[in-house]
Amino acid sequence: MKNNLLQLFNQGSRNAVIVVLLAFIIYSCRTANDPTNPTDPSKGAETYNAEVALKWSEMSLKLIRQSPGFTPPVASRALGYAGLAMYEAVVPGIKTNRSLAGQLNGLKTLPLPETGKEYNWAASANAAQLFMAKNIWSNAPEAVKKTADSLATVLRASLSESSSQEVIERSEAFGNEVAKAIFEWSKTDGGHEGFNRNFPADYKVVIAPGAWQTTENGKAIPMQPYWGKNRTFVGANASMPMPPPLPISTEVSSPYFQQYYDVYKKNISLTQVEKETSVWWADDPSETFTPPGHSYNIARIAIKSSNATLDKAVEALARTGIAVADAFTLCWKCKFTFNNERPYTFVRRAIDPKWIPFWPAPPFPGYPSGHATQSSASAVALEAVFGTDFAFVDDSHVNRVRDTKRNVDFKARSFKTLWAAAEESAYSRFLGGIHTFQDNDTGLKEGRKIGQNINALQWKQ
Known part of the structure; x- marks a missing residue:
């Protein structure tokens, strides 16, 4: 009997030790931001x-x-x-x-x-x-x-x-x-203090059929021609191939000619609603927070309208910031790989020598559209936070003074989804007369890939 009691006691002791060890292991494995961890008093x-x-x-x-x-x-x-x-x-x-x-x-x-x-x-x-x-x-x-x-x-x-x-x-x-x-x-990405070299004097403008030329803005050197060499935030974005544009041609029956003719035909018959769409998304850097700023502001609108807390807000802004940054790097890489001409240049040499687009052509190559690329990338990135059916009202410019030159007021715009806003942003550049459909379509497709690569990062535990 005495031996049996001793045996039970020893077995019980071993079980107790095992329980204590398990408790210690579980306690030690808790993460620093685990709300049940008594050693971390921070609020989440x-x-x-x-x-x-x-x-x-x-x-x-x-x-x-x-x-x-x-x-x-x-x-x-x-x-x-x-x-x-x-x-x-x-x-x-x-x-x-x-x-x-x-x-x-x-x-x-x-x-x-x-x-x-x-x-x-x-x-x-x-x-x-x-x-x-x-x-x-x-x-x-x-x-x-x-x-x-x-x-x-x-x-x-x-x-x-x-x-x-x-x-x-x-x-x-x-x-x-x-x-x-x-x-x-x-500091090591290639773009540090880029505000000092927007139009580098050492850049040699490409001279070739269908290449970018100075437009009505008068800039002899295009904006940030080396920007596409900058390091991207996301490695997968850096390895994306550059999709080539259509073959250059002035033949009326060619797809290339048709792209530019469509811009011209639409631009000489714009409705008031189409003018408002074009101007809303123009985001002239001299008067607004620029196109990437517009995307960042849409993230802010989503945060406010959804009553997001700090955790969700910082994730939304990080995804959006990375999206617009990588979108501009890759878009500029593509622009200066192909140096594609603007509608202003092609239309005036092949269709109507006196034509002036509704919106002034920016001083850099046209293909692909920067608006389309960055709007698409940021929309996809934000979808990971707010969903694919997130409806919102874009009031980014409602306080701006009426554009008397173009007879346009700045009215808030409603969208059923984030992607719908990206598509309208792209289309607005066609309405403005500064981008072809291939510029916009390619930008939207490439921007979606950029956003997907950002969402593929391990954001969650």
């Missing part, structure tokens, strides 16, 4: 509203408008890094998501928060965005820089009401470290 990013994300994305658009040299390609790059920095400053607090470090081109590692310490993720994002505002937009006017400083101060004061000074300072330090690492990485 989903508990914060999107105010910081919305205020800073609005500031980024203001910086684009008011900083010299922020042409569409340069602006797209800025939004790519700003959106990424915001996301990476918050992602440790998003229990469902993971960092893009190790997934993007050349971005191997990023700073990590201290284990077991409390963080205010909105404060982290606030600090990261202030750093990017001062460094990506380093040539911004002093008045705008002061506005950015003031925004950071106001947000900090608000966030300090719910967190101690120690937590705020720790969070800000982390946000700064993340932003600094991303900014240092940005």
Whole structure:
């Protein structure tokens, strides 16, 4: 009997040890942002509203408008890094998501928060965005820089009401470290301070049949001819082949001729509604936040209309920023691979020598359409966050003064889906007389691939 009792006691002890070991293993495997982990007192990013994300994305658009040299390609790059920095400053607090470090081109590692310490993720994002505002937009006017400083101060004061000074300072330090690492990485992509070289004097304009020529804007050198050599954010996008345009021909029966004739025929018979569509999406860099800024603003609209919290907001802005950045890099690569002429040039030499398009032709090759490429890429990227049937109202330009030259008011536009907005953005360039159908169709197709490659990254745990 005594031996049997001893045997049961030993067996019970072993079972107890096993239970303790299992508990220890489970406890040790909890992630730092696991809300059940008592060593991590931070609130998850989903508990914060999107105010910081919305205020800073609005500031980024203001910086684009008011900083010299922020042409569409340069602006797209800025939004790519700003959106990424915001996301990476918050992602440790998003229990469902993971960092893009190790997934993007050349971005191997990023700073990590201290284990077991409390963080205010909105404060982290606030600090990261202030750093990017001062460094990506380093040539911004002093008045705008002061506005950015003031925004950071106001947000900090608000966030300090719910967190101690120690937590705020720790969070800000982390946000700064993340932003600094991303900014240092940005310097190696080929586009650093691109605002200083929009029209490089050393570029030799291609002279060949069907090649781009100076249009009514008078620019002898095209905008950012080397931009397509920049590093993309996503490796898969860098390896995308460049689809060739139709063979050049002035034969009336040729598909090439028909492409340009369709532009001419439509442009001389525009309805008032078609004029409004063209002008709404024009996003003239001298008057607006540029086409990539329009896409970034659509992300902001989606965030506001869906009452998204901070976690969803930063993911939406990161996806959109990367989408427009890679879209402009690849679109420009294609533009300067084929140097395809604008409708202005072809129509005047082969159809009507006095024709002037409804909208002035931008100073760079036509194929493919930058509007179509970036609108498509950003729409697909945003679909991963808000769905393929997300309806919204685009009010991006409702406060603009009437365009008296073209007799057009700026009225908000409603869309049943994000993709519908991308298609209208592309079509608007045909209505403006500056892009053919092949420019737009190719841009939409290539942009969709870019967006799909972005969505294929491992965003989730």
